[in-house]
Amino acid sequence: MTVTTTPATRSTGERRPTKPRFVLGPVLLGVVVVAAAWAWGTAEIDLARLLRAPERLVRTFGLMFLPPDLAEFPRSFPAMMESVQMAWLGTVLAAVLSLPLSLLAAVNVSGRFGSGATRQVLNAIRAFPELVLVILIVTIFGLGPVTGTLALGLHSIGTLGKLSSESVEAIDKGPLEAVDAVGGTWLQKMRWGVLPQAMPEIMAFWLYRFEVNIRASAVLGVVGAGGIGALLVDYLNYKEFARAGMAFIVVVGVTLVVDTISSAVRRRIIAGAPGRTDEPDEVEDVGTDALA
Amino acid sequence: MTTVEAPPRSRTARPPKPRPGPTRYVAAAVIAAITYWAASETTGIGLVPQLSEVFVDGLSERTGQIVSDIFNPAFEDAPATGGPFLETLSMAVLGTLMGCFLALLVAFGSSLVTAGGLKRYRFTKGLMSLLRSVPDVLWALLFVAAIGTGALSGVLALVLFNIGVVAKLLSETIDAVDTKALEAADAAGAGLVQRARVAVFPQVLPNYLSFSLYAFELNVRASAILGIVGAGGIGVLLNLARNQFRYDRVSLIVVEIFVFVFLTELVSIALRRRLVR
Numbered sequence: 001m002t003v004t005t006t007p008a009t010r011s012t013g014e015r016r017p018t019k020p021r022f023v024l025g026p027v028l029l030g031v032v033v034v035a036a037a038w039a040w041g042t043a044e045i046d047l048a049r050l051l052r053a054p055e056r057l058v059r060t061f062g063l064m065f066l067p068p069d070l071a072e073f074p075r076s077f078p079a080m081m082e083s084v085q086m087a088w089l090g091t092v093l094a095a096v097l098s099l100p101l102s103l104l105a106a107v108n109v110s111g112r113f114g115s116g117a118t119r120q121v122l123n124a125i126r127a128f129p130e131l132v133l134v135i136l137i138v139t140i141f142g143l144g145p146v147t148g149t150l151a152l153g154l155h156s157i158g159t160l161g162k163l164s165s166e167s168v169e170a171i172d173k174g175p176l177e178a179v180d181a182v183g184g185t186w187l188q189k190m191r192w193g194v195l196p197q198a199m200p201e202i203m204a205f206w207l208y209r210f211e212v213n214i215r216a217s218a219v220l221g222v223v224g225a226g227g228i229g230a231l232l233v234d235y236l237n238y239k240e241f242a243r244a245g246m247a248f249i250v251v252v253g254v255t256l257v258v259d260t261i262s263s264a265v266r267r268r269i270i271a272g273a274p275g276r277t278d279e280p281d282e283v284e285d286v287g288t289d290a291l292a
Numbered sequence: 293m294t295t296v297e298a299p300p301r302s303r304t305a306r307p308p309k310p311r312p313g314p315t316r317y318v319a320a321a322v323i324a325a326i327t328y329w330a331a332s333e334t335t336g337i338g339l340v341p342q343l344s345e346v347f348v349d350g351l352s353e354r355t356g357q358i359v360s361d362i363f364n365p366a367f368e369d370a371p372a373t374g375g376p377f378l379e380t381l382s383m384a385v386l387g388t389l390m391g392c393f394l395a396l397l398v399a400f401g402s403s404l405v406t407a408g409g410l411k412r413y414r415f416t417k418g419l420m421s422l423l424r425s426v427p428d429v430l431w432a433l434l435f436v437a438a439i440g441t442g443a444l445s446g447v448l449a450l451v452l453f454n455i456g457v458v459a460k461l462l463s464e465t466i467d468a469v470d471t472k473a474l475e476a477a478d479a480a481g482a483g484l485v486q487r488a489r490v491a492v493f494p495q496v497l498p499n500y501l502s503f504s505l506y507a508f509e510l511n512v513r514a515s516a517i518l519g520i521v522g523a524g525g526i527g528v529l530l531n532l533a534r535n536q537f538r539y540d541r542v543s544l545i546v547v548e549i550f551v552f553v554f555l556t557e558l559v560s561i562a563l564r565r566r567l568v569r
Contacts, residue, residue: 085330
C-alpha cells in the first residue's frame with residue numbers, strides 16, 4: 001500500500017486515517033458467485049419447485065402439528081428413551097476409550113511421532129459419519145440399538161479424542177515437571193500431572209458430546225439402528241403426518257430438556273462448586289509460607 | 293559441594309490435601325445408575341448379551357460373506373459414482389452459501405449487542421435453539437416428505453442446519469466484540485443496521501468466514517448421507533447398494549465418502565488457520 005503524498009492541508013494538519021481496504025473482497029465474491037452458479041447448475045434445482053416449497057412446507061407442518069396425534073405419545077416416548085440410552089452408552093464408551101487416546105495425541109505428554117500418528121487415526125475415525133458407520137456395523141451386529149450405540153461410540157472417539165487432546169496440550173507444565181522431579185513414571189505423570197488439570201474440561205466435552213449424540217441417535221433408526229428414527233421414517237413415508245408430528249415434538253422436547261440439564265452440569269464442572277472459589281488462593285498462601 | 297542441612301520438619305507445613313466432597317461419589321453413583329438403566333436387558337438396550345453373542349459365537353457364514361465383500365470394494369464401479377458425488381458437492385456448496393448468508397442475519401438478531409431490544413433477542417435466541425435441536429437428517433426427512441425427493445430437499449435441510457450452527461457461533465463472537473467502534477457509531481447517530489454494518493461486521497468478518505468454512509465441512513459430511521433418506525447426492529446410491537445387498541459397492545462408496553470428507557477437511561482447516569491468525 002502506498003501512502004498518499006497529498007498533504008493534509010486541513011487547518012489542524014490532522015489527516016483522516018485511510019480507509020482500510022479488504023483486498024480479498026472481490027476475489028472472495030468472485031469465488032462465491034462462480035461456486036454458486038456451478039452448484040446451482042449441477043444440483044439441477046428447479047426454481048419453480050423452490051418457490052412452491054414454503055407453501056408445501058406450511059401445509060405439511062399444518063398436517064403434522066395442528067394438532068399432533070397425542071395418542072402417539074406412549075409409543076414415541078419410549079422410542080426416544082431408547083435413543084437417549086444409545087446416546088448415553090455411546091458417549092460412555094467413547095469417553096472411556098478416547099481418554100488414553102487423547103493423552104497419546106497430545107504433543108506435550110506424548111512424543112512428536114506418537115502424537116502425529118494418533119492424531120491421524122482420530123481424524124480418520126471422524127471422517128466416517130455415524131449413518132455410514134451404522135450401515136457397516138449393522139452387517140455384524142444386526143438391526144437394533146446395539147448397532148447404533150457402537151456407531152455413536154466409534155464416531156465420538158474421534159471427536160472426543162481430538163477435543164480432549166487439545167485441552168491436555170493447554171495444561172500448565174509445572175506439575176509435569178514436579179512429577180518428573182520426584183521420579184514419577186509416565187503413567188504417574190498422567191495421573192497426577194495431567195488429569196487433575198485437564199479433567200474438568202474433558203468432562204465438559206463428554207457432556208457436550210452426549211448432547212450431540214442425542215441428536216444423532218434420534219435419526220440413526222433411519223438405517224435400522226434403533227431409537228425413534230425408525231418410527232419417524234415410517235410415519236413420514238406412509239404420510240401419517242399427525243403421528244410424525246407427535247414423534248417430532250417428542251424428539252425436540254427431550255433434546256431440549258437433556259440439553260438444559262447437561263449444560264447446567266457442564267457449567268458447574270467448569271466453574272467449580274459455589275462458595276469454593278477462594279480455595280486456590282488459600283493453597284497458594286500455604287505454598288509461600290512453606291518456602292519462607 | 294556444600295552439604296545442605298535438611299530444614300527442620302516442623303517448619304515446612306505441607307499444604308493440606310484437598311478433601312473431596314461428597315459430590316464426586318454422588319456423581320459416580322448417578323453415572324453408574326444411568327449406565328445400568330441404559331444397558332440393562334430389562335430397562336435398556338441389552339448391550340452386553342448382544343456384544344457377547346457376536347464376540348463369543350463369531351460371525352455366521354452369511355455375515356462373513358458380507359464382511360468379505362466390504363473388504364473388497366468394487367472399484368470398477370467408481371466412474372458411475374462421479375455424477376452423484378458432484379451433486380453432493382453442489383448441495384454442500386449451495387447449502388453453505390444460503391445457510392451462512394441467512395445465519396449472518398440471524399446472528400445479528402441473537403446477540404444483545406446488535407439485536408436492538410430484549411424481546412427480539414429472546415425470540416431469535418429461542419428460535420435458534422429450536423433449530424439446533426433438530427438434527428440435519430431429520431430436517432431432510434421433513435423436506436422430503438413435504439416437497440419430495442431430490443437435491444432441493446437436501447439443500448434446504450442443510451440451510452436450516454447451518455443457520456443453527458453458524459448463527460450460534462457468530463452471535464457469541466458478536467457478544468465479545470470491541471465496544472469502542474460501537475460507541476463511535478452510536479455517537480455518529482448510526483441506525484441499527486448501519487451500526488451492525490460498520491461497527492460490528494468488520495470485526496467479526498474473519499470469524500464469520502472461518503465459521504462458514506467449518507459449516508462447509510459439516511455440510512460435505514452431511515450432504516454425503518442425506519441421500520439415504522432420499523434428499524439427493526451420493527447417499528441415494530449408497531442406500532440403493534445397501535438395499536441390493538451389494539456390499540462391495542457400499543464399501544466403495546464409503547471409501548469415497550471418506551476420502552472426500554478427509555480432503556475437504558484438510559483444505560478447509562488450512563484455510564481457517566490462515567483466516568483467524
